[in-house]
Amino acid sequence: xxxxxxxxxxxxxxxxxxxxxxxxxxxxxxxxxxxxxxxxxxxxxxxxxxxxxxxxxxxxxxxxxxxxxxxxxxxxxxxxxxxxxxxxxxxxxxxxxxxxxxxxxxxxxxxxxxxxxxxxxxxxxxxxxxxxxxxxxxxxxxxxxxxxxxxxxxxxxxxxxxxxxxxxxxxxxxxxxxxxxxxxxxxxxxxxxxxxxxxxxxxxxxxxxxxxxxxxxxxxxxxxxxxxxxxxxxxxxxxxxxxxxxxxxxxxxxxxxxxxxxxxxxxxxxxxxxxxxxxxxxxxxxxxxxxxxxxxxxxxxxxxxxxxxxxxxxxxxx
Numbered sequence: 001x002x003x004x005x006x007x008x009x010x011x012x013x014x015x016x017x018x019x020x021x022x023x024x025x026x027x028x029x030x031x032x033x034x035x036x037x038x039x040x041x042x043x044x045x046x047x048x049x050x051x052x053x054x055x056x057x058x059x060x061x062x063x064x065x066x067x068x069x070x071x072x073x074x075x076x077x078x079x080x081x082x083x084x085x086x087x088x089x090x091x092x093x094x095x096x097x098x099x100x101x102x103x104x105x106x107x108x109x110x111x112x113x114x115x116x117x118x119x120x121x122x123x124x125x126x127x128x129x130x131x132x133x134x135x136x137x138x139x140x141x142x143x144x145x146x147x148x149x150x151x152x153x154x155x156x157x158x159x160x161x162x163x164x165x166x167x168x169x170x171x172x173x174x175x176x177x178x179x180x181x182x183x184x185x186x187x188x189x190x191x192x193x194x195x196x197x198x199x200x201x202x203x204x205x206x207x208x209x210x211x212x213x214x215x216x217x218x219x220x221x222x223x224x225x226x227x228x229x230x231x232x233x234x235x236x237x238x239x240x241x242x243x244x245x246x247x248x249x250x251x252x253x254x255x256x257x258x259x260x261x262x263x264x265x266x267x268x269x270x271x272x273x274x275x276x277x278x279x280x281x282x283x284x285x286x287x288x289x290x291x292x293x294x295x296x297x298x299x300x301x302x303x304x305x306x307x308x309x310x311x312x313x314x315x316x317x318x
Contacts, residue, residue: 006110007110007111008082008087008089008090008110008111008112009088009089009112009114010089010091010092010112010113010114011090011092011113011114011115012092012094012103012113012115012116013025013091013092013093013094013116013117013118013119014094014096014100014118014139014143015096015118015119015120016096016097016120016121016124016128017046017096018048018049018050018121019096019119019120019121019149020119020121020147020150021046021093021119022048022050022051022052022093024117024119024147025042025052025091025093026050026052026053026056029042029059029062030056030057030058031058032058034058035057035058035061036059037059037061038088038089039061039085039086039087039088039089040062040063040087040088040089040090040091041063041065041087041089041090041091042062042063042064042090042091042093043065043067043078043081043090043092043093044064044065044066044067044093045066045067045073045092045093045094045095045098046093046094046095046096047066052064063085063087065084065085070095070098070102073098073102073103073106075106075107075108077106078106078107078108078111079108082108090111096135096139097135099135100138100139100142115144116142116143116144117143117144117145117146118140118143118145118146118147119146119147119149120147120148120149121149121150122148122149122151122152122155122160122175123150125148125160125163126159126160126163129163134256136163136167137166137167137251137256140163140167140168140171141167141251142168143168143171144170144171144172145171145172145173145174146164146171146172146173146174147174148160148173148174148175148176149176150176150177151175151176151177152177153177157185157187158187160173160175161187165189166317167251167317169212169213169216170216172184172185173185191209191210191213192206192209192210193206193210195220195221199225199226199227199281200224200225200226200227201226201227201228202226202227202228202229204229204311204315205312205315207228207230207247207249207260207315208247208249208251208315208317209317210226210228211246211247211249211262211315212317214284214297215297218284218286219286221284221286222284222285222286223283223284223285224284225281225282225283225284225302226281226282226283226284227279227281228279228280229247229277229278229279229307229310230245230246230262230277230278230280231245231246231247231275231276231277231278231309232245232272232273232274232275232276232277232278233245233246233261233274233275234272234273234274238263239289239290239291240269241265241266241267241268241269242263242264242265242266242269242291243264243269244261244262244263244264244291245261245262245264245278245280246260246261247259247260247310247313247315248260248313248314248315249314249315249316250314250315250316251317257314262297262298262299263289263291263292263296263298264280264282264298264299264300264301265298265300265301266300266301268301269301273306276306277307277308277309277310278304278305278307279304279305279307280299280301280303280304281302281303281304282299282300282301282302283299283300284297284299284300285298286298
């Protein structure tokens, strides 16, 4: 007998207060194409001026539960809400001031985020990004679509576009004017390096963008030879003939800095200096590595030369 829990589809809507989340969810649940009888748990983590009108939903099978505080986001509570409502799917209006990790750590087994949309008021987005960049990046990095509502003709699309692309190259971007007309972003972002060159040269200032692109789409780098400046790390726990190379990357702010590392194989790895800086030339393959414990981009050593650290030691997207 199979006791595995059935997957619970989760539709996640993020954004700050008064960003248009409630209005969009209300309209979605009024649409019979989406709301046609499935038992739906609507989890409301933020209550603004706009209120839900359940009597206008296309089905009476939508049940609302309100989460007033982050501490209420627990596996037990979410499981209980689902059981009480006999939910077959979950729609979440998430509080923009809460980090997404809080939610993800509370999702019961089998709950899978099927779609994630972020909504932003164009009049406040740039200010929020300047003052609360970590919270903004947290919502931008994993969403599939960003909707900038209340977008007017005098606003600069490029300013909004750059902020989204600093967090994600995959998210679609939509601009909705006050009349409800929607235009999708069509700005092309060429990579700042030639992926078809015999040796792909990564400039110091482009490391963060290259690492993100490699992480998001590693298969397109299969068989490519790259040259870049990075720091080498030697650790006893690594498999034989293996060392780590990478740089610290600041995605949004100092609090969100990480060492963006890659595994490199070389039969003379014992010659590598711990915490030394090198210009490394290596060939990339996408395969399983014991160092990762999974599939990932693995470098095969070609050549290196010792180097001074880059002028800006911490790589950024800005």
